[in-house]
Amino acid sequence: MATLNVLIVVSLLYVVLLFTVAFAADRAALHGRGTWLRSPWVYTLSLSIYCTAWTFYGAVGYAARSGLEYLTIYLGPTLVMIGWWWTLRKMVRIGRSQRITSIADLISSRYGKSNLLAVFVTLLAVVGTTPYIALQLQSVTLSFAAFAEADPDAGVLNSPYTALWVASGLALFTILFGTRNLDANERHHGVVMAIALEAVVKLFALLAVGVFVVWGLAGGIDETLARIDASEIARWEVPGSRWVGVTLLSAAALLCLPRMFQVLVVENEDESHLRTASWAFPAYLMLMSLFVVPIAAIGLDLMPKGSNPDLFVLTLPLQEGREGLAILSFLGGFSSATSMVIVAAIALSTMLSNHVVMPIWLRMTGNMAVMSGDVRQVALLARRLSIAGVVLLGYVYLRLSSGSEALAAIGLVSFAGVAQLLPALLGGIFWRGATRSGAMTGLLVGFAIWLYALFLPSFGASVIISQDVMDHGPAGIGWLRPRALFGAQGMDPLVHAVMWSMLLNTFSFIFVSVLTFPKPLERLQGAQFVNVFQHSATTGSWTGGLAQSEDLLLMSQRILGPTEAQAFFTNAAAHQGLSGYLPEPSPDFLQQLERELSGSVGGATAHAMISQIVGGATVSVQDLMAVADETAQIMEYSSQLETKSQELARTARQLRVANKKLTQISDQKDTFLSQISHELRTPMTSIRAFSEILRDSDGISEADTSKYSSIIHDEAVRLTRLLDDLLDLSVLENGQVVLNTEKGSLSALLERSISAADGEKGTLDIHNHQPEKDIIIDTDLDRLAQVFINLITNARKYCDAKEPVLTITSSRNGGDVVIDFIDNGSGIPADMHAVVFEKFSRISHSRVGGAGLGLAICSEIMTRLGGQVGVVPAQQGTAFRVTLPDSATTSGVKTNA
Amino acid sequence: MSRKTKSVFLERRAYRQRRFADGARMLPLFGAALFFIPLLWSLTDDKVTLTSYVMSFVFLSWVGLIIISAFVSSKLPKDMPDAAPAKDE
Numbered sequence: 001m002a003t004l005n006v007l008i009v010v011s012l013l014y015v016v017l018l019f020t021v022a023f024a025a026d027r028a029a030l031h032g033r034g035t036w037l038r039s040p041w042v043y044t045l046s047l048s049i050y051c052t053a054w055t056f057y058g059a060v061g062y063a064a065r066s067g068l069e070y071l072t073i074y075l076g077p078t079l080v081m082i083g084w085w086w087t088l089r090k091m092v093r094i095g096r097s098q099r100i101t102s103i104a105d106l107i108s109s110r111y112g113k114s115n116l117l118a119v120f121v122t123l124l125a126v127v128g129t130t131p132y133i134a135l136q137l138q139s140v141t142l143s144f145a146a147f148a149e150a151d152p153d154a155g156v157l158n159s160p161y162t163a164l165w166v167a168s169g170l171a172l173f174t175i176l177f178g179t180r181n182l183d184a185n186e187r188h189h190g191v192v193m194a195i196a197l198e199a200v201v202k203l204f205a206l207l208a209v210g211v212f213v214v215w216g217l218a219g220g221i222d223e224t225l226a227r228i229d230a231s232e233i234a235r236w237e238v239p240g241s242r243w244v245g246v247t248l249l250s251a252a253a254l255l256c257l258p259r260m261f262q263v264l265v266v267e268n269e270d271e272s273h274l275r276t277a278s279w280a281f282p283a284y285l286m287l288m289s290l291f292v293v294p295i296a297a298i299g300l301d302l303m304p305k306g307s308n309p310d311l312f313v314l315t316l317p318l319q320e321g322r323e324g325l326a327i328l329s330f331l332g333g334f335s336s337a338t339s340m341v342i343v344a345a346i347a348l349s350t351m352l353s354n355h356v357v358m359p360i361w362l363r364m365t366g367n368m369a370v371m372s373g374d375v376r377q378v379a380l381l382a383r384r385l386s387i388a389g390v391v392l393l394g395y396v397y398l399r400l401s402s403g404s405e406a407l408a409a410i411g412l413v414s415f416a417g418v419a420q421l422l423p424a425l426l427g428g429i430f431w432r433g434a435t436r437s438g439a440m441t442g443l444l445v446g447f448a449i450w451l452y453a454l455f456l457p458s459f460g461a462s463v464i465i466s467q468d469v470m471d472h473g474p475a476g477i478g479w480l481r482p483r484a485l486f487g488a489q490g491m492d493p494l495v496h497a498v499m500w501s502m503l504l505n506t507f508s509f510i511f512v513s514v515l516t517f518p519k520p521l522e523r524l525q526g527a528q529f530v531n532v533f534q535h536s537a538t539t540g541s542w543t544g545g546l547a548q549s550e551d552l553l554l555m556s557q558r559i560l561g562p563t564e565a566q567a568f569f570t571n572a573a574a575h576q577g578l579s580g581y582l583p584e585p586s587p588d589f590l591q592q593l594e595r596e597l598s599g600s601v602g603g604a605t606a607h608a609m610i611s612q613i614v615g616g617a618t619v620s621v622q623d624l625m626a627v628a629d630e631t632a633q634i635m636e637y638s639s640q641l642e643t644k645s646q647e648l649a650r651t652a653r654q655l656r657v658a659n660k661k662l663t664q665i666s667d668q669k670d671t672f673l674s675q676i677s678h679e680l681r682t683p684m685t686s687i688r689a690f691s692e693i694l695r696d697s698d699g700i701s702e703a704d705t706s707k708y709s710s711i712i713h714d715e716a717v718r719l720t721r722l723l724d725d726l727l728d729l730s731v732l733e734n735g736q737v738v739l740n741t742e743k744g745s746l747s748a749l750l751e752r753s754i755s756a757a758d759g760e761k762g763t764l765d766i767h768n769h770q771p772e773k774d775i776i777i778d779t780d781l782d783r784l785a786q787v788f789i790n791l792i793t794n795a796r797k798y799c800d801a802k803e804p805v806l807t808i809t810s811s812r813n814g815g816d817v818v819i820d821f822i823d824n825g826s827g828i829p830a831d832m833h834a835v836v837f838e839k840f841s842r843i844s845h846s847r848v849g850g851a852g853l854g855l856a857i858c859s860e861i862m863t864r865l866g867g868q869v870g871v872v873p874a875q876q877g878t879a880f881r882v883t884l885p886d887s888a889t890t891s892g893v894k895t896n897a
Numbered sequence: 898m899s900r901k902t903k904s905v906f907l908e909r910r911a912y913r914q915r916r917f918a919d920g921a922r923m924l925p926l927f928g929a930a931l932f933f934i935p936l937l938w939s940l941t942d943d944k945v946t947l948t949s950y951v952m953s954f955v956f957l958s959w960v961g962l963i964i965i966s967a968f969v970s971s972k973l974p975k976d977m978p979d980a981a982p983a984k985d986e
Contacts, residue, residue: 067948071955075932078959082966083925085918085973225949236946240936247932272975279967286959293952 003323004147010327011334021197022177022190029189037189038269040276046192046263047281048199050077050254051288053139053337054411056202059289061310063296067233069242074289076250078282084274090429092274094532095265103261103421104351110428110529111436112522118355121421124447125258125351128417129344131410133394136337137163143333146314163398170341171391178346179383191342192267198335203287205332209313210291212325213298224294231297245495252419258347259340341391349386357382413458416498420446423509432526438513446505453482454497549582551613552593559597568596585614675840679722683715725853732860739780746775746810753788764796769809775817777884783861790854791821791880799825817884824877833871914974921969931958
């Protein structure tokens with residue numbers, strides 16, 4: 001029999017077919033053809049990688065050993081798919097709107113873009129997936145071996161290196177079609193197409209074998225059922241805990257397995273494909289599992305005792321001489337194994353490259369955010385090496401474990417491992433209160449328990465965990481026995497481990513999340529993820545059109561200016577081989593445009609603006625935050641500028657006022673100087689004139705001499721008085737006057753002043769009205785007397801009544817002492833009331849007799865004494881009012897109390 | 898005026914769609930209950946449950962679930978955002 005040779009030839013042809021299909025699909029996607037690539041049926045078929053060689057071969061073995069329990073592996077995913085509206089739809093929506101590339105990306109992105117979390121999830125995924133890859137390689141090896149047994153000529157292919165050949169071939173295929181280029185959306189059209197083809201092949205193969213067994217071997221449905229009832233697996237003895245537990249476990253696995261995430265979320269082209277997949281995929285699963293029990297029952301019947309039930313699908317046809325069917329069956333198993341390894345390798349390599357290798361590389365070479373060609377090359381290389389590494393790891397695991405356990409057991413251990421991601425995943429999607437610390441804690445706890453209670457014991461007794469620990473717990477602590485934690489004895493090990501790990505995982509996740517406070521980015525991401533349906537409509541795909549180019553041109557014209565923008569666009573269009581203004585919005589062009597715009601509006605704004613037009617309505621949170629940062633800076637800067645300009649305006653105003661004052665003062669000074677010189681010149685002229693006469697003329701009579709001398713003397717005295725007054729005023733103004741405060745009687749002071757001022761009797765009639773109770777004042781009495789004397793003298797000089805009368809009245813007004821000096825003259829005009837206290841101001845120039853400083857001196861003195869002097873308006877005649885505060889404290893002056 | 902009459906029809910359709918969405922959410926629970934029924938059969942020891950019997954039951958209910966899911970999925974709104982539970986009628 002040349003079965004084996006035929007097998008090899010057929011296998012190689014099949015592999016060539018797969019390569020061709022993948023290549024063609026990639027080409028079609030690249031050139032934009034192939035709407036058939038986007039069919040929901042391709043999507044549904046790609047989900048079939050859930051059915052691996054474990055399904056194809058191991059299900060029958062599982063059924064032969066444990067009856068209907070194998071069904072639970074498919075019931076779980078059925079329930080999840082039927083409930084797509086609830087969970088899967090949200091995951092897909094989040095994945096598309098946030099451009100998620102892997103499950104590690106989803107979890108880390110949700111919890112504040114935490115790379116630590118991503119690394120841990122990646123690690124968990126690798127540890128959980130490696131045994132599964134080994135399982136696939138083993139199944140291919142075993143199936144080859146099954147053929148080799150039937151064919152005594154074979155020898156060369158019955159070697160352990162078969163697995164290595166298969167592994168290398170798989171790695172090659174994956175690298176070729178999984179890492180052609182770095183698609184920002186991580187879609188691999190060629191791979192998806194190849195997997196869809198494999199899905200059809202394996203379904204067809206299994207159905208063919210099933211049909212053969214039921215109608216060919218058993219002779220119909222009734223007979224088959226009878227055979228089942230007569231076989232070893234006639235009784236339904238599945239433990240309830242296993243039935244429920246494994247169903248739930250497989251449901252969790254559908255959501256958490258990296259390869260399933262890859263095809264469900266990352267490779268999803270259109271959300272509406274989920275709608276079809278929600279019933280089509282369960283139908284696929286049902287068909288795959290339909291004939292398993294018949295094959296198992298018939299196989300148990302017909303095959304010799306001790307034959308591996310895992311391979312009944314293959315060995316039954318072989319034994320019955322149906323080689324064609326056997327080869328088809330082999331292809332089915334081969335398809336199952338290879339499709340799983342390919343997608344798992346892609347998923348794991350994406351995680352490893354994005355979250356482990358690239359961060360390390362970027363940190364080593366300084367953080368360059370721009371995706372230059374250099375970085376792209378490194379990323380691709382990292383991907384390829386990761387793919388090879390992952391597949392190799394699977395092979396190594398296979399050699400180390402040398403296929404000790406039955407296939408099914410490893411699979412469930414792997415499921416239990418990735419199921420630890422479920423709380424963090426579902427909590428992150430549905431609960432805004434989930435925090436990074438909570439997720440981390442949950443993952444650690446779950447992983448640790450899984451490791452301790454399930455993974456390590458699965459290597460076999462005394463391989464890693466000693467038998468002593470298994471029986472009595474570590475250090476004799478019975479409560480920590482790996483298979484009976486916390487006293488849960490007698491439970492099925494898988495269910496036990498899953499129960500404890502999921503329970504403690506969930507509780508610690510919730511507990512720590514409730515206690516910790518998330519960082520701002522975590523909260524933003526939480527809102528984005530949980531409320532994704534409010535934020536995004538179904539996001540459009542990346543395909544841009546000329547309409548978008550036009551929008552881009554409009555926007556760029558506003559920023560760059562029309563000529564420059566048009567020139568840029570025309571250039572780009574020419575590069576693309578198009579004529580006119582509008583190039584295709586290819587990623588390269590968009591990147592160039594972004595760079596161009598960021599020169600004007602900043603990088604974050606440019607990115608946000610472009611993605612607004614091209615990438616759909618949602619702008620990523622990072623963009624918003626960066627834009628907000630820039631905006632905040634600009635706002636702060638402009639508010640600083642505003643404050644500064646306000647300060648400048650204020651300062652200018654103050655300077656103007658000060659300048660005006662200074663000009664006024666300068667004018668005043670000029671006026672003052674001219675007035676003084678005038679005042680001084682007049683007596684000086686007289687003095688000079690008369691002294692000249694005295695000196696030059698002879699024969700002046702004695703009467704003349706004495707007359708001239710007295711004139712000179714009077715003028716000198718007048719001059720002296722003027723100078724004294726000036727000095728007095730300046731001293732008062734500078735505040736350097738020394739006041740002698742003493743207590744005294746006001747009326748007595750007034751009497752003294754009257755007698756001092758009224759030297760020439762008869763010219764003024766003074767009436768002094770004093771209150772009955774004498775007012776005692778505490779101030780500098782001499783200065784006050786000076787004021788009174790001045791006022792009285794003024795009245796005498798300027799009162800123009802026929803019979804001048806001056807009335808002096810004193811009174812108390814509140815806490816102040818008020819003394820009024822009212823004469824019966826014509827009074828001071830209203831507009832002169834303030835001017836009258838200025839230096840050198842004289843109301844009427846007709847009378848000579850004062851320099852005009854008297855009232856200025858009075859005003860200064862009263863200010864120094866803490867009171868004031870002013871004109872009382874609307875009186876008959878001139879009315880001056882002197883006000884003294886009761887506690888006559890002086891202002892800012894040295895006192896000799 | 899015409900807008901008022903139009904909104905009556907829309908509301909009915911929207912109500913329908915929401916009920917279908919509710920049904921879609923309940924479907925996996927219903928399916929789980931269905932699949933776990935065989936556990937009830939093995940509660941007593943005297944009656945022996947046959948694998949073939951359970952197999953027939955499970956596969957029939959499986960097919961039934963698939964058909965119901967296909968029907969409900971076709972009725973679900975194409976592009977309706979997930980309304981918050983508080984706002985649901």
